[in-house]
Structures are given as C-alpha cells and as structure tokens.
Amino acid sequence: MADLTYTPPKVWTWDKANGGQFANINRPVSGATHEKDLPRGKHPFQLHSLGTPNGQKVTILFEELLAAGYSDAEYDAWLINIGDGDQFSSGFVSVNPNSKIPALLDYSGGEPVRVFESGAILFHLAEKFGAFLPGSGPARTECMSWLMWQMSTAPLIGGGFGHFYAYAPEKYEYPINRYAMETKRILDVADKRLGETRYLAGDDYTIADIAAYGWFGAFVRGDAYGDAATFLDVPSYTNLVRWGEELGAREGVRRGRIVNRKGEGLVPERHSAADIDIVLKG
Missing domain, CATH: 1.20.1050.10 (Glutathione S-transferase Yfyf (Class Pi); Chain A, domain 2)
Incomplete structure (x- = not known):
C-alpha cells in the first residue's frame, strides 16, 4: 500500500519501480535509446503512429481527404508500438524529438518535411490541401x-x-x-x-x-x-x-479510426485503400 503521508523530497529522483503500468517506457529524459531507421513506403506521406485518440486524428483526416477526392493525399501508415519503445528509435526521434505519436514525414515537395504533434499535422495537411479549414x-x-x-x-x-x-x-x-x-x-x-x-x-x-x-x-x-x-x-x-x-x-471517420491498431476488425498498417476495404467489407 502506498504511503498516504508522502512528503516530496527536496530534489526529486527517478524511481522506475513507481512507474505503474507504463514503467517500462516512461522516463525523465529524452532522446533515442536504440538505432533503427524508419521504413518508407511509396506514397508522398509517411505516417508513423498508433491508433490512440491522438493517432486517429491524422488517419481520419487522411481518409476524409481521400473521400473528398484529394487523390494526392495517399499515405502509408506504419505502426509504432509504444509498449515496445518504438518511439525511442533513432529514426522516430529524428522526426519527433518528443517521442510521442503521431509523427509525419511529408515527401510531397521532394525534400522531406517533418511534422509532429497531432494538431500541427492536422493544420499542415488541411492547409496544404485547402480542405476542412476555412481559408481566412x-x-x-x-x-x-x-x-x-x-x-x-x-x-x-x-x-x-x-x-x-x-x-x-x-x-x-x-x-x-x-x-x-x-x-x-x-x-x-x-x-x-x-x-x-x-x-x-x-x-x-x-x-x-x-x-x-x-x-x-x-x-x-x-x-x-x-x-x-x-x-x-x-x-x-x-x-x-x-x-x-x-x-x-462518416465514411472517413469509420475508415480512419481503425488504422494503426491491432486486433479483429482493425488495420495495423495501411499502405493502400484495399487494406481498409478488406476489413470493413469483412
């Protein structure tokens, strides 16, 4: 049983044993723990994510853009398993120094542009395509x-x-x-x-x-x-x-919220529309 009379020390030090369910991945420092390059697919947008609420935002927007006819919004969605510490790989940290999903590499202009934080990714894509964001x-x-x-x-x-x-x-x-x-x-x-x-x-x-x-x-x-x-x-x-x-x-929402998730009826990785079609059509 935890001590209900706990008094904080003058200087806090990390005790990994007190980390709870996520003790194996939570830590008080940033940066990579291991070397590993990120994979790259054929599409202009490379998303590295997990289908948490923050991750679903981006896949929903991609699917909404595609449903609205923006064919240039094709994307590859690669699974980042945060339980295994994938977010601390050197490749992922190079895209998001904060080691949180989602992280996006945009190759649509030739040279890759990194975008991290879900809100920034939504804004970046909406502004790029002129969709789902009022112009002025x-x-x-x-x-x-x-x-x-x-x-x-x-x-x-x-x-x-x-x-x-x-x-x-x-x-x-x-x-x-x-x-x-x-x-x-x-x-x-x-x-x-x-x-x-x-x-x-x-x-x-x-x-x-x-x-x-x-x-x-x-x-x-x-x-x-x-x-x-x-x-x-x-x-x-x-x-x-x-x-x-x-x-x-909404079709875009139904499609986007099952991406980068494991289990029946879900899509761990998305590299074409067919990956989602197969699951939704059973």
Missing part, C-alpha cells in the same frame, strides 16, 4: 481556437483522468475526483457549444471536429477507459452525443 477571416480563427482548445484538454482527459481512473497502480479518490471534474467540465464546454452549432467551429465540418472526435468519440461510443462513459454520465451530454454519432457514421 473569423471562420478560420474560430476553427483554430477550437483546435487549440482540444489540444489543451487532451492531457487532462488522458494523462489526468484516464491515468488515475484506469491505469494507476492504485486507486485514489482525490486524483480521480479532481480529473473527473475537469473532464466533465470539458465535456460540458463541448456540449454547450454543440447546442449552438452543428460542428465545433460553426456550420462546417473542420479539423477542429476531427481533433475532438479522436477523444470524445470514444466516450460517446462507450469504449473509453473501460466503463468511463457511465462513470462520467456521458449520455447526459446530448448535444455531444448527437455530434459524436453523426461523425462516427
């Missing part, structure tokens, strides 16, 4: 505001609520209550906004919705952190549920 004015600003809002909320939902509710080695009332409160406040912000407009940024579906769906969609579907949807009373956020179900029915 207040609409563009509103979209960017909601995109940045989502990026700021993810650590509270995932690293805060998700960690202490589902992954921490022991359950403690204070952190669970603290982050449940924050998560419900975030859900309430989205619910109130979606009571005013069809989508987060207004009347049009944008990268702000794609970013938010990666996280909120799991709660609406009821597959986030076990039964967290019941614990947080997600069905009571009726506007959010309406939005989540509408987005969940």
Whole structure:
C-alpha cells in the first residue's frame, strides 16, 4: 500500500519501480535509446503512429481527404508500438524529438518535411490541401481556437483522468475526483457549444471536429477507459452525443479510426485503400 503521508523530497529522483503500468517506457529524459531507421513506403506521406485518440486524428483526416477526392493525399501508415519503445528509435526521434505519436514525414515537395504533434499535422495537411479549414477571416480563427482548445484538454482527459481512473497502480479518490471534474467540465464546454452549432467551429465540418472526435468519440461510443462513459454520465451530454454519432457514421471517420491498431476488425498498417476495404467489407 502506498504511503498516504508522502512528503516530496527536496530534489526529486527517478524511481522506475513507481512507474505503474507504463514503467517500462516512461522516463525523465529524452532522446533515442536504440538505432533503427524508419521504413518508407511509396506514397508522398509517411505516417508513423498508433491508433490512440491522438493517432486517429491524422488517419481520419487522411481518409476524409481521400473521400473528398484529394487523390494526392495517399499515405502509408506504419505502426509504432509504444509498449515496445518504438518511439525511442533513432529514426522516430529524428522526426519527433518528443517521442510521442503521431509523427509525419511529408515527401510531397521532394525534400522531406517533418511534422509532429497531432494538431500541427492536422493544420499542415488541411492547409496544404485547402480542405476542412476555412481559408481566412473569423471562420478560420474560430476553427483554430477550437483546435487549440482540444489540444489543451487532451492531457487532462488522458494523462489526468484516464491515468488515475484506469491505469494507476492504485486507486485514489482525490486524483480521480479532481480529473473527473475537469473532464466533465470539458465535456460540458463541448456540449454547450454543440447546442449552438452543428460542428465545433460553426456550420462546417473542420479539423477542429476531427481533433475532438479522436477523444470524445470514444466516450460517446462507450469504449473509453473501460466503463468511463457511465462513470462520467456521458449520455447526459446530448448535444455531444448527437455530434459524436453523426461523425462516427462518416465514411472517413469509420475508415480512419481503425488504422494503426491491432486486433479483429482493425488495420495495423495501411499502405493502400484495399487494406481498409478488406476489413470493413469483412
């Protein structure tokens, strides 16, 4: 049993034994732990990722672009197994020094351009193709505001609520209550906004919705952190549920959210549309 009277030392030192479920990959320093080059496929966009909520954002956008007729948005999606420490390979760290998925190499202009952080990747692709992002004015600003809002909320939902509710080695009332409160406040912000407009940024579906769906969609579907949807009373956020179900029915969303995930009905790697077609058509 953990010591409930813990007093922080004057200078913190790392004790790997206290790392919980992710002790084998979490560490207080950055950089590569081993040499390994990233693979490269034939398409202009090379995505190295895992189908977590942050990873799903990018594959959903790629699939939405392809569904909208942007054939130049073809991509290879390579699986990064964070449980095995793939994110600490020299190749991955060269694309994302922060060793977090997703990471993208864009070869569409000849010389590779690295893009890391899911929000930056969404913005990069939306601006490149002129899609799912208003071109200028207040609409563009509103979209960017909601995109940045989502990026700021993810650590509270995932690293805060998700960690202490589902992954921490022991359950403690204070952190669970603290982050449940924050998560419900975030859900309430989205619910109130979606009571005013069809989508987060207004009347049009944008990268702000794609970013938010990666996280909120799991709660609406009821597959986030076990039964967290019941614990947080997600069905009571009726506007959010309406939005989540509408987005969940989109072909691009259905295709994108199963990429870079292992298991039945999922696609660990995507190198052509057929990789997803085979799974969805059974």
